[in-house]
Amino acid sequence: MICVSIGRGRMQQMIAEHKLLVEQGAKLVELRIDYLDRHPDVAQIVRDRPGPAIVTIRREQDGGRFRGTEAERLQLLRQAIVAGVEYVDLEDDVAGSIPRYGSTKRIVSVHDFRRTPADLQVIHARLAALDADIVKIATLAQTPHDNVRMLSLIQSSPVPMAGLCMGDIGAASRILAGRFGSPFSYATFSSERQLAPGQLSFRDMRDIYRYEQITKATEVYGVIGDPIQHTLSPLIHNAAFAHLGLDKVYVPFRVPRPNLAEFLADAPSMGLRGLSVTIPHKEGVLAALSEVDPEVEGAGAANTLIFENGKIRGYNTDLQAALESLEDSLRLPGQPKEKSAVEGKTVLVMGAGGAAKAIAFGLVRRGAEVVITSRSPERTAALAQRLKCRSVDWAIRANVKCTVVVNCTPVGMHPNVNESPLEKHQLKPAMTVFDTVYNPESTLLLKHARAQGCKVVTGIEMFVRQAALQFKLFTGQEAPEELMREVIRRAIAPVKATEASAGTSAPSRPTIKAEEDLPSD
Ligand code: NAP
8 A cells, every 4th residue: 555645834735635645546645744834733634534544743853844842742643543543653752652542553653864773673673562553664775785674674574564765775665665565655745745755756656666556476677777766767667567467566776886786686585586777787787697698798788687596697688779770770671680781881889888888899790880989088999999890089070981870978868958979060861870868869969860861760769679678588578669669758758748648548757866856854
């Protein structure tokens, strides 16, 4: 069950928001009485509630906003119990002084906004002994391993336990809590109004992650990276799982670089079957692989991991997706797929990072004459040497006589949409221009290319294909590529277009905020 936290300054707003949530299908809300400006009439709030609720009155020291005296706060909590609210949240230091009464269930809670303490089990035992119907422990995740500790505590708890890790590293624990037996997971009414660090919105939890359908049998997939809040992979993979009715969920995991090895060792204990890998881990994961396919070896990077029987297999679907996207656009009608469409063509690859390495390797293997250029001469030279191909200085890249141009730099990516790695006049009508940047879909480079009459290949095409290939590795089934394409286009569309298409089933971009975006409470 998803419990939506409501924190509003006015009582009428709180009640109206609760009504709206009930209409939208919310089965439980947390009424954050401490957010109300004036002296709250808790009895009336409980009487007028349109659905089941938890009453919480958090002190400032626990991340709340209650500014009255402690005696007033305890009095309000007792009023909520007498009025018959379904649940009341009692911090561990006051739970002993507020006795059980009527049918109200007691959530005995503790919050730690600085860390996830080492003695979680001891804390749990202390809370459970306070006549708790539900033990709630909310702590800040400092490392991804804190999520694992929290989830396994939920799983082993003899008393129902609502456990969660806060912060963007902890967001995964909120999505997976139900799988490990948590009676509910907290969400926020809207992604703009988080009441605790790392909270996801009710809509994201319900529509993207299908939280209510997650059970202990649900297979877990995900994406690792750092940062991770801008990733669109959860949107398209979860939409595809839902479309095919698969009991699988795809979760974003923020994994800082130093925690990578530990995370991969922990992965099976979280139910993980497969992972997408993004910046900065595509090269780092290689050390953990038990089996490597030739494309991973050639590209020197993996973007997909499969966990099976204690082993980790690595794949690089970026490479195949990029090559297929490009070759499909170059191939003449009737030309067989097996025959290379880039053989003998001169291809200028701009960039010498992960994407460039994979794409240039694939191009060389398919017989293209690759020319590497990037703003870092050492990286350019190292890649050219590795692939035994030509390189040119970044300053003279436009002088290369080529038929295909591939942009593997982030130049032109949102928000720098007015930048292009080549000027319009530097593109010739006979060229094919492939921009790996996918946000926006129509980059300035591609606009220039279209204006010059060039063929274009978009980063969206590559993105959808690499995700579809991952999907096949994850599920053994063909991916619903058209749906994936539609979902990603909607997610990156300007706001007006998104609004215009509202009402169709594909969800919009998920929101997991970075730590620095969060309010201090
Ligand atoms: P990366 O490893 O960080 O490499 C980025 C490359 O771009 C480096 O060579 C870097 O040069 C260069 N660069 C960065 N900023 C630049 C600038 N302002 N001017 C010129 N060169 C610049 O990143 P990556 O993983 O290869 O990703 C590169 C791009 O590919 C990203 O924009 C990403 O959107 C795109 N991509 C798309 C897909 C897809 O599915 N469509 C998949 C993967 C990647 P330095 O070494 O000097 O920093």
